[in-house]
Amino acid sequence: MAKRTMNLVGHMCIGPTMHHAGSWRHPESDSENSLDPARYERLARIYEAGLFDALFLVDYLGITDWQQNARSGVLERGGQMTMLDPLQMLAVMARVTKHVGLAATFSTTYNHAYQIARQFSTLDHISNGRAGWNIVTSGQVVEARNLGLERPLDPVRRYDQADEVMAACNALWDSWDADAVVADKQRGLFVDPDKVHHVDYAGAMVKTQGAPTSPRSPQGRPVFMQAGASDRGRDFAARWAEIIFANRYDKAGMKAFHDDIKGRMADIGRSPEACAVLPAIAVIVADTEAEAQARAEYVDSFTTPEMGLGMVEVSVGRSLKGFPLDTPIADLPVGPSGPPARGVYDNMLAMRKDGRGLTLAEVAVRKATTWGLPRFVGTPASVVDQMQELFDERCCDGFIVAQPLSPGDLILFVEKIVPELQRRGLYRTAYTGRTFRENLKSALGGA
Numbered sequence: 184m185a186k187r188t189m190n191l192v193g194h195m196c197i198g199p200t201m202h203h204a205g206s207w208r209h210p211e212s213d214s215e216n217s218l219d220p221a222r223y224e225r226l227a228r229i230y231e232a233g234l235f236d237a238l239f240l241v242d243y244l245g246i247t248d249w250q251q252n253a254r255s256g257v258l259e260r261g262g263q264m265t266m267l268d269p270l271q272m273l274a275v276m277a278r279v280t281k282h283v284g285l286a287a288t289f290s291t292t293y294n295h296a297y298q299i300a301r302q303f304s305t306l307d308h309i310s311n312g313r314a315g316w317n318i319v320t321s322g323q324v325v326e327a328r329n330l331g332l333e334r335p336l337d338p339v340r341r342y343d344q345a346d347e348v349m350a351a352c353n354a355l356w357d358s359w360d361a362d363a364v365v366a367d368k369q370r371g372l373f374v375d376p377d378k379v380h381h382v383d384y385a386g387a388m389v390k391t392q393g394a395p396t397s398p399r400s401p402q403g404r405p406v407f408m409q410a411g412a413s414d415r416g417r418d419f420a421a422r423w424a425e426i427i428f429a430n431r432y433d434k435a436g437m438k439a440f441h442d443d444i445k446g447r448m449a450d451i452g453r454s455p456e457a458c459a460v461l462p463a464i465a466v467i468v469a470d471t472e473a474e475a476q477a478r479a480e481y482v483d484s485f486t487t488p489e490m491g492l493g494m495v496e497v498s499v500g501r502s503l504k505g506f507p508l509d510t511p512i513a514d515l516p517v518g519p520s521g522p523p524a525r526g527v528y529d530n531m532l533a534m535r536k537d538g539r540g541l542t543l544a545e546v547a548v549r550k551a552t553t554w555g556l557p558r559f560v561g562t563p564a565s566v567v568d569q570m571q572e573l574f575d576e577r578c579c580d581g582f583i584v585a586q587p588l589s590p591g592d593l594i595l596f597v598e599k600i601v602p603e604l605q606r607r608g609l610y611r612t613a614y615t616g617r618t619f620r621e622n623l624k625s626a627l628g629g630a
């Protein structure tokens with residue numbers, strides 16, 4: 184079996200910031216090109232130069248500012264926004280790259296399985312086998328309202344629906360045999376009709392009958408990513424995911440989450456190599472510790488609590504207008520349907536400073552700068568020491584790399600961290616697979 188090496192997936196957002204809410208104001212930020220496809224082409228090439236398994240685009244169907252129509256300041260002050268449709272931008276990025284996987288966040292709550300299957304099959308064709316799907320169940324009030332509902336479906340129902348969407352999508356993706364398209368001009372035979380199979384899927388919530396328009400794509404189906412952290416979300420991930428985007432803020436949390444997911448996979452007969460558990464981290468690297476610290480402090484200096492307030496509101500699922508900034512986070516009420524994403528909410532409660540829980544202002548700043556995720560600041564050697572410890576002790580199979588400043592921190596990661604990982608034999612030195620899935624599996628040691 185091949186040696187186990189790290190999987191790396193880049194975390195991106197189509198908007199002024201990738202991850203760090205204040206970073207758009209940094210003089211070196213490329214945020215003025217937020218809507219320009221050329222920015223995303225350039226970033227995709229950098230991820231590919233760094234031999235990343237994939238990059239993926241986070242997405243929400245709403246502006247986090249608009250909890251119960253009360254504006255929190257995200258639009259005004261700038262911050263985390265998903266401004267354009269991810270699949271269309273990935274098609275642009277596919278045209279200027281050859282190897283890097285291209286994954287989009289897409290909701291099972293608000294898209295029919297037929298449309299999902301068709302869109303990702305299209306991306307897989309366009310990218311020649313590099314499509315990935317970050318499968319989300321949408322729990323935010325702002326999203327529900329945008330989509331014409333008063334409130335989101337309850338979490339268990341959302342996951343039941345997601346299971347049905349997955350089953351329906353898989354049936355659709357398998358409907359065309361790989362050799363169905365004959366395109367024989369002599370015989371006048373375009374598609375062998377016996378090789379396109381009728382789909383008849385009828386779940387309690389999702390139904391589809393017929394056949395998709397798109398022929399089987401190079402990978403057959405996109406690589407499945409997932410980020411649910413609730414009990415039901417973990418079961419869903421253990422069943423379907425090939426990559427799990429974990430948001431654990433410390434080593435013990437990462438280890439517990441990793442072992443829990445692999446245990447759930449074993450319970451249903453999936454091998455542990457079938458899914459990479461990747462906690463998100465941010466890295467700020469420079470040639471000296473002092474330089475790296477100064478870089479971190481400078482980018483953080485552009486952040487205010489107002490930039491993170493919207494993210495806290497999203498985490499609790501309600502407007503926090505009127506709550507003083509020094510309110511302890513545990514005293515804040517949650518929305519009528521509970522926290523939209525359990526894992527995100529639990530992480531917030533678990534954040535500590537001087538042994539105590541944080542206030543609203545402190546959480547807002549932490550969210551705005553790091554999302555509360557681990558941030559490794561230092562030299563290539565000291566950063567890679569921390570990554571290696573987590574990897575070697577099987578707290579994870581690699582990382583989601585969420586870089587604060589675009590494009591500077593990504594470029595530095597590729598120039599300084601990647602060679603150090605390679606020098607230690609922890610990371611690939613070339614792409615070996617043809618597809619996103621093949622590259623992913625070769626690093627996991629399963630190919």
Ligand SMILES: Cc1cc2nc3c(=O)[nH]c(=O)nc-3n(C[C@H](O)[C@H](O)[C@H](O)COP(=O)(O)O)c2cc1C
Nearest residue numbers: 241242288319320410411412413416430524525526
């Ligand atoms: C680290 C992380 C990143 C996420 N990114 C997104 C996203 O970009 N878009 C989205 O709609 N949901 C996102 N989610 C929400 C989840 O994918 C999931 O649907 C939600 O957390 C509800 O499941 P849970 O209660 O099991 O956590 C994210 C969740 C986590 C933990």
